[in-house]
Amino acid sequence: xxxxxLLLQQALNGVMLGVMYALIAxxxxxxFGVLDVIHFAHGDVFMLGAFAGLSALLGLAAVGLxxxxxxxxLAFAVSMLATGLVGVAAERVCVKPLARSSPLMTxxxxxxxxxxxxxxVLIFYPRGADPKPFPRLxxxxxxxxxxxxxxxxxxxxxxxxxxxxxxxxxxINRTRMGAAIxxxxxxxxxxxxMGVNLDRTVDATFFLGSxxxxxxxxxxxxxxxxxxxxxxxxxxxxxxxxxxxxxxGNVYGAIVGGLLFGLLQTMAAALIPRGSEFRDVVxxxxxxxxxxxxxxxxxxEKSVERV
Amino acid sequence: xxxxxxxxxxxxxxxxxxxxGVAATLGPGPAxxxxxxxxxxxxxxxxxxxxxxxLGGRNSFLLAVKxxxxxxxxxxxxxxxxxxxxxxxxxxxxxxxxxTSDPAVVAGITHYCSVTAIATVDTYHKAGMPAMVWGxxxxxxxxxxxxxxxxxxxxxxxxxxxxxxxxxxxTLGFKTFALLxxxxxxxxxxxxxxxxxxxxxxxxxxxxxxxxxxQKDYTAELTRAKADRPEVIWYGGLTPDGVRxxxxxxxxxxxxxxxxxSGIKSDTFNETAGxxxxxxxxxxxxxxxxxxxxxxxxxxAYAKAAFKEPSEAYGPFAYVAANLVIDAIExxxxxxxxxxxxxxxxxxxxxxxxxxxxxxxxxxxxxLISKYVSQDGKWVLWEDSExxxxxxxxxxxxxxxx
Numbered sequence: 290x291x292x293x294x295l296l297l298q299q300a301l302n303g304v305m306l307g308v309m310y311a312l313i314a315x316x317x318x319x320x321f322g323v324l325d326v327i328h329f330a331h332g333d334v335f336m337l338g339a340f341a342g343l344s345a346l347l348g349l350a351a352v353g354l355x356x357x358x359x360x361x362x363l364a365f366a367v368s369m370l371a372t373g374l375v376g377v378a379a380e381r382v383c384v385k386p387l388a389r390s391s392p393l394m395t396x397x398x399x400x401x402x403x404x405x406x407x408x409x410v411l412i413f414y415p416r417g418a419d420p421k422p423f424p425r426l427x428x429x430x431x432x433x434x435x436x437x438x439x440x441x442x443x444x445x446x447x448x449x450x451x452x453x454x455x456x457x458x459x460x461i462n463r464t465r466m467g468a469a470i471x472x473x474x475x476x477x478x479x480x481x482x483m484g485v486n487l488d489r490t491v492d493a494t495f496f497l498g499s500x501x502x503x504x505x506x507x508x509x510x511x512x513x514x515x516x517x518x519x520x521x522x523x524x525x526x527x528x529x530x531x532x533x534x535x536x537x538g539n540v541y542g543a544i545v546g547g548l549l550f551g552l553l554q555t556m557a558a559a560l561i562p563r564g565s566e567f568r569d570v571v572x573x574x575x576x577x578x579x580x581x582x583x584x585x586x587x588x589x590e591k592s593v594e595r596v
Numbered sequence: 597x598x599x600x601x602x603x604x605x606x607x608x609x610x611x612x613x614x615x616x617g618v619a620a621t622l623g624p625g626p627a628x629x630x631x632x633x634x635x636x637x638x639x640x641x642x643x644x645x646x647x648x649x650x651l652g653g654r655n656s657f658l659l660a661v662k663x664x665x666x667x668x669x670x671x672x673x674x675x676x677x678x679x680x681x682x683x684x685x686x687x688x689x690x691x692x693x694x695x696t697s698d699p700a701v702v703a704g705i706t707h708y709c710s711v712t713a714i715a716t717v718d719t720y721h722k723a724g725m726p727a728m729v730w731g732x733x734x735x736x737x738x739x740x741x742x743x744x745x746x747x748x749x750x751x752x753x754x755x756x757x758x759x760x761x762x763x764x765x766x767t768l769g770f771k772t773f774a775l776l777x778x779x780x781x782x783x784x785x786x787x788x789x790x791x792x793x794x795x796x797x798x799x800x801x802x803x804x805x806x807x808x809x810x811q812k813d814y815t816a817e818l819t820r821a822k823a824d825r826p827e828v829i830w831y832g833g834l835t836p837d838g839v840r841x842x843x844x845x846x847x848x849x850x851x852x853x854x855x856x857x858s859g860i861k862s863d864t865f866n867e868t869a870g871x872x873x874x875x876x877x878x879x880x881x882x883x884x885x886x887x888x889x890x891x892x893x894x895x896x897a898y899a900k901a902a903f904k905e906p907s908e909a910y911g912p913f914a915y916v917a918a919n920l921v922i923d924a925i926e927x928x929x930x931x932x933x934x935x936x937x938x939x940x941x942x943x944x945x946x947x948x949x950x951x952x953x954x955x956x957x958x959x960x961x962x963x964l965i966s967k968y969v970s971q972d973g974k975w976v977l978w979e980d981s982e983x984x985x986x987x988x989x990x991x992x993x994x995x996x997x998x
Contacts, residue, residue, distance in 0.1 A: 511841065519810060569808065
């Protein structure tokens with residue numbers, strides 16, 4: 290058994306990873322909660338958010354704005370707006386027209402959209418095939434507590450990640466739009482009868498979920514100092530699994546699922562002999578076994594649809 | 597005045613047109629046009645994380661073909677079929693099938709990634725199409741069979757790892773190593789050979805961890821490796837993953853030297869890792885292009901052709917492979933079987949990388965391995981670097997003194 294400080298360091302690594310997974314998972318769960326759809330392009334929307342953030346930062350640097358305090362909030366705003374709008378467009382193109390078709394059609398359409406987004410970045414972003422350096426805008430360096438290295442950067446990323454989750458909670462529980470989202474998630478027909486505008490609510494849900502993916506994308510860029518056009522493939526699959534683990538349709542479940550998945554992956558690599566080769570196998574196997582025992586997920590509210 | 601000029605220019609146009617007509621009838625044009633067309637395939641990673649190496653190889657291949665087409669003495673006119681293998685075995689097999697199923701394609705200059713080169717060996721053999729590997733270093737690509745169709749102009753990873761282990765232990769004085777490698781054939785084989793030579797050189801391996809290709813997060817593996825306090829973190833894998841390992845090493849405060857394989861020798865590594873790249877070591881077969889026997893001529897011709905991308909480390913090998921294949925076609929005609937047999941017997945061929953000689957397996961026996969260090973965002977030959985001159989100290993050596 291590794292010493293305690295090593296376990297704590299690995300736990301911190303897992304939480305860092307988990308925060309990003311959780312933000313992606315919240316999007317999946319919102320879409321499922323409101324429309325009962327699995328939006329498989331969501332992983333690539335996460336990637337798009339990272340590239341939109343990088344483009345915004347490069348644009349701001351070109352006009353002389355390089356300081357993290359000003360450039361970063363602007364990059365977040367631009368990226369969240371851009372991916373939010375892409376999310377709304379995705380819903381209108383790939384989800385809404387297929388509302389009366391088999392759910393498989395929506396799956397196929399969103400999968401295809403993800404491929405289009407990925408290939409578009411590969412082809413149209415300058416030297417899109419290469420990994421891109423992401424500006425190191427957060428304070429570098431850090432401190433050591435009981436043998437655990439904590440970077441200032443980690444604290445800021447955790448702070449932004451958890452702030453985004455609290456903001457989602459506030460939007461959902463304290464605003465009229467949030468009430469509409471909850472109402473539609475519970476019973477779309479009854480919500481409409483009570484005066485909820487279904488189209489606007491669905492748009493707001495897709496905007497919110499996709500904007501959160503943009504936050505995750507930029508945080509990933511800041512954490513790893515590098516982004517790549519294929520980052521959405523794994524990000525999407527894990528975000529989806531984390532949402533399933535937490536219980537589809539439950540925002541808090543998605544957060545718990547994301548954090549748990551990050552910890553599972555990290556601990557598998559840290560504690561099992563040759564675990565680094567099987568970290569994904571272990572993490573996905575645990576999710577699979579857990580869902581066999583408890584198909585509704587950890588905090589599940591809506592029943593899981595098999596896809 | 598203007599009218600006169602105008603009349604003159606009309607006359608000139610007429611004269612020019614007549615001259616062109618005569619030239620078209622009597623000049624070298626018809627002979628050129630009568631040349632039989634022969635098609636050559638190039639396969640490499642044109643997209644994905646290793647695209648910069650693939651594009652450099654493709655450009656070098658195209659340069660060789662262009663030069664030969666411009667040579668009036670060549671018997672054939674060469675056309676090209678450029679295919680992307682994305683550094684993925686499944687895509688590579690599709691590309692190989694496309695090339696081999698076109699009867700016009702006589703031979704291929706094939707693959708930078710070991711995983712694609714090893715996956716396609718049987719495809720070329722079954723189709724009887726000669727394929728000369730220009731960048732992949734896995735020994736099994738040439739040594740796991742007796743196929744006449746497969747040959748390789750660059751060296752294998754065996755020599756590379758021998759030099760890498762000796763250099764790290766005997767020259768730099770590092771003793772303890774933590775090994776990370778991707779779990780593809782490429783990464784595993786590198787780890788196997790490096791471990792073997794490290795043992796012989798007197799180095800000690802504290803841990804070995806395999807990781808998935810294109811993995812994003814290495815913090816768990818690096819934290820685990822860090823606990824053993826290795827002097828060197830060695831990574832057997834390609835550029836995108838190598839960048840992540842090095843950047844995350846710095847973020848986690850892993851106080852060790854970073855050493856990679858030929859897979860990270862790309863401009864993209866330095867560009868993406870930024871300041872983290874400084875002091876990274878890697879090893880590549882052959883000499884740096886500018887120091888090759890014909891390297892200067894190659895680089896001048898490459899610059900003149902104004903390609904958008906640099907030739908990268910393996911461009912000269914793709915250039916030489918194309919020339920060797922064309923030489924064979926010129927000698928025996930555009931027949932796959934005859935060209936394959938001829939290529940396999942290549943002995944003492946004079947090329948820009950020096951004499952090329954294939955052993956019984958079609959493997960060029962390249963004795964030279966170059967050591968590189970990342971210095972100010974560029975790969976610099978170790979012997980020419982400020983690190984070797986003592987003006988700078990490698991990060992790993994600094995940590996050793998701390």
